[in-house]
Amino acid sequence: MNLLPQRFIFRFGFASQTSTFKGNYPCSIPSHGRRKFSATTLSLATPKSGEELLLVVGGGAAGIYGAIRAKTLAPNLKVVVIEKARPLSKVKISGGGRCNVTNGHCPDNKILAEQYPRGHKEFKGSFFHTHGPMDTMSWFSDHGVVLKIEEDGRVFPASDSSSTIIDCLMSEAKRSGVLLQTGKVVTSASSTADGKFAIKLEKRSLDYVEHVEADYLLIASGSSKQGYNLATQLGHSILEPVPSLFTFKIDDLKLAELSGVTFPKVKAKLQLEGIQKKIPQLTQVGPMLVTHWGLSGPVVLRLSAWGARYLSSSNYKGTLCVDFTPDLPIEDLKSALTRHKSQFLVIHSMT
Numbered sequence: 094m095n096l097l098p099q100r101f102i103f104r105f106g107f108a109s110q111t112s113t114f115k116g117n118y119p120c121s122i123p124s125h126g127r128r129k130f131s132a133t134t135l136s137l138a139t140p141k142s143g144e145e146l147l148l149v150v151g152g153g154a155a156g157i158y159g160a161i162r163a164k165t166l167a168p169n170l171k172v173v174v175i176e177k178a179r180p181l182s183k184v185k186i187s188g189g190g191r192c193n194v195t196n197g198h199c200p201d202n203k204i205l206a207e208q209y210p211r212g213h214k215e216f217k218g219s220f221f222h223t224h225g226p227m228d229t230m231s232w233f234s235d236h237g238v239v240l241k242i243e244e245d246g247r248v249f250p251a252s253d254s255s256s257t258i259i260d261c262l263m264s265e266a267k268r269s270g271v272l273l274q275t276g277k278v279v280t281s282a283s284s285t286a287d288g289k290f291a292i293k294l295e296k297r298s299l300d301y302v303e304h305v306e307a308d309y310l311l312i313a314s315g316s317s318k319q320g321y322n323l324a325t326q327l328g329h330s331i332l333e334p335v336p337s338l339f340t341f342k343i344d345d346l347k348l349a350e351l352s353g354v355t356f357p358k359v360k361a362k363l364q365l366e367g368i369q370k371k372i373p374q375l376t377q378v379g380p381m382l383v384t385h386w387g388l389s390g391p392v393v394l395r396l397s398a399w400g401a402r403y404l405s406s407s408n409y410k411g412t413l414c415v416d417f418t419p420d421l422p423i424e425d426l427k428s429a430l431t432r433h434k435s436q437f438l439v440i441h442s443m444t
């Protein structure tokens with residue numbers, strides 16, 4: 094997993110001496126598998142003089158890693174992660190339970206950035222330069238995780254278990270002094286006149302509301318709509334997200350009969366309704382798999398990722414043209430077929 098840093102980090106005005114985090118609540122941390130974690134108590138009612146607070150919304154990979162990083166760079170900062178459910182729950186299921194940590198075959202950050210359908214311009218800049226895949230690998234190695242690089246470049250913990258990654262992140266969070274509160278939802282955020290963040294926390298099951306003032310706010314809420322709402326409340330505009338990395342459902346009984354057949358290399362081209370111009374991203378080359386509901390495999394996943402916005406704007410309607418012999422010139426293919434046909438006819442006429 095390439096640990097992407099925060100989605101938004103806000104810093105308004107100057108440092109505060111008067112953080113008012115009301116409450117002193119115990120924090121319960123659910124254990125993943127065999128991991129045991131003792132409860133940490135937040136003691137924010139009486140902030141130390143000059144102490145600043147970073148509030149992190151979301152205890153996923155981005156939030157926990159961002160919190161650790163902030164605490165490492167600024168040890169005097171109070172860092173509190175608010176997680177409404179279980180921390181790192183997506184990491185648990187990532188990579189089929191093994192957690193694909195990053196890419197180990199692409200040390201060139203520029204080339205790597207080009208593999209991202211969206212955001213590659215930003216990745217090309219300071220993003221990967223500040224923290225690229227090699228930094229991710231070094232970080233985990235330095236924190237006791239033995240990694241392995243598979244033939245295709247994917248990096249996994251040698252244990253083949255995502256729990257190794259979770260344990261590492263959770264124990265480093267604890268060691269560095271990151272505080273975690275689960276079961277609370279950040280429901281609103283606004284900026285105050287003195288350049289801080291007024292944040293409202295709620296517990297869904299109880300009639301419970303808590304108001305917090307933070308110096309910094311890191312929204313690391315994944316694809317949660319709530320997170321987008323928080324950013325909107327603070328004046329950001331959100332590009333409507335669209336699905337990506339999906340397989341194609343194609344209603345064709347002939348395809349269903351071929352379910353399970355794989356093609357090592359095809360050239361697939363999408364012609365979408367309402368999109369006339371030639372878009373290079375809508376043509377992809379790679380392996381394809383026929384499933385009982387349509388088509389899948391790397392070539393289809395790539396089309397869905399690179400064509401995500403075009404697919405959405407065409408309402409997912411169009412034509413898919415597949416060249417099953419992309420490396421064979423059409424004339425060579427014709428003569429191969431003719432040869433095959435005459436051979437087939439001869440055999441038949443002899444029997």
Ligand SMILES: Cc1cc2nc3c(=O)[nH]c(=O)nc-3n(C[C@H](O)[C@H](O)[C@H](O)COP(=O)(O)OP(=O)(O)OC[C@H]3O[C@@H](n4cnc5c(N)ncnc54)[C@H](O)[C@@H]3O)c2cc1C
Pocket residue numbers: 094095150151152153154155156175176177178179180181182183184186187188189192193194195277278279280313314315316317319320
């Ligand atoms: C099946 C599957 C397999 C995957 N495999 C891989 C893989 O092998 N390698 C890889 O790199 N990526 C993989 N991914 C993608 C990867 O899991 C995600 O990109 C990554 O976990 C996103 O991390 P995040 O911290 O940004 O968001 P999330 O993991 O979604 O974390 C956001 C957290 O914020 C919390 N939250 C949201 N709103 C609020 C709020 N208002 N208040 C409090 N808490 C809130 C949520 O409960 C959640 O825990 C996989 C994803 C899936 C679904």
